[in-house]
Amino acid sequence: KRKDTRMRAALTIQKQVAIALWKLATPDSYRSVTNQFGVGKSTVGVAVMQVANAIIDLLLSKVVTLGNVQVIIDGFAAMGFPNCGGAIDGTHIPILGPDHQGSQYINRKGYFSMVLQ
Known part of the structure; x- marks a missing residue:
């Protein structure tokens, strides 16, 4: 979890999820997403990866597999x-x-x- 600094406030979980969902659900470029949410390009990349990893950690065990x-x-x-x-x-x-x-x-x-x- 990132922390607030003197230079900027840490992104909320809600905003990270919103950024990730927006990026994954649209054909928008990273630059377009940065403009939409007022964050930097690397922040978008980090948010997408953190949300994807959280989904894997929480839901991968619930994925239905084909079986034999x-x-x-x-x-x-x-x-x-x-x-x-x-x-x-x-x-x-x-x-x-x-x-x-x-x-x-x-x-x-x-x-x-x-x-x-």
Whole structure:
């Protein structure tokens, strides 16, 4: 944990998480993120790494693993899906309709959404 100095106050956990999420969720450059949050480029890099490491430390043990891949492949093959090691599902995330090409974002239920897999 960083500490306050005479030159600057340490970033709060909330701001570090916000910086990391912004950087990871957008295609913005480090320079753009520094302008967005009023911090230096190296601070953005440090925040992203610290948040990523915290996520690994706290959540890695909760990650679901595949298990025995050959057993899974054999199970799919038995159901008529040879050479398949898994399946991906998706869900529609509601969004605000864009100003242009909005019809491309309307799902079968009639609302604006994007598919998340």
